[in-house]
Amino acid sequence: SQQGEEDPQALSIQEGENATMNCSYKTSINNLQWYRQNSGRGLVHLILIRSNEREKHSGRLRVTLDTSKKSSSLLITASRAADTASYFCALHTGTASKLTFGTGTRLQVTL
């Protein structure tokens, strides 16, 4: 399967703590993307990291990619209640025009 697998499936933390979620995959990728989905809404793109990149930052978000281990992690620092959402990794592989999405990590940030 070309689907990424997120870990953990669910994560509950308190506001101010850091949240880390992981994505593992089995095939070679061109890039890996992270998306956020608030309950009952569409997905919003967060970060794209290409296969020749190891780390990217965007505000409180930090994404790493280890192609030798076929894994990526998303770190959200100093989490806020508004970060409560599901987070998905999406793989772009080969010459395909499509992305393949994982099943997501549900993050709950409590006050």
Add this chain to the structure above:
Amino acid sequence: DVKVTQSSRYLVKRTGEKVFLECVQDMDHENMFWYRQDPGLGLRLIYFSYDVKMKEKGDIPEGYSVSREKKERFSLILESASTNQTSMYLCASRPGGAGETQYFGPGTRLLVL
């Protein structure tokens, strides 16, 4: 600002009905996609289109068809709705070039009774 809109947020239909879900994007994107999202299964690609009147099957096209007569509009059609098509349907668009960011609509939650 990028915008993808879907015709309905919630829809209730009866088994056997023909259902149209419409998606419109205002970004002049070449590529448009229809996904369904079910608990525990993530997003699964139904169909996508890389140009007007062009379409390609995704991973789960059975029971669905699509239409793209204009660049900005991509329709998903359930020819004869069944209860196992109850799901959240998400439309997305993307500019030309494989692997770039996709922009999603808010989703349509379809219930087939």
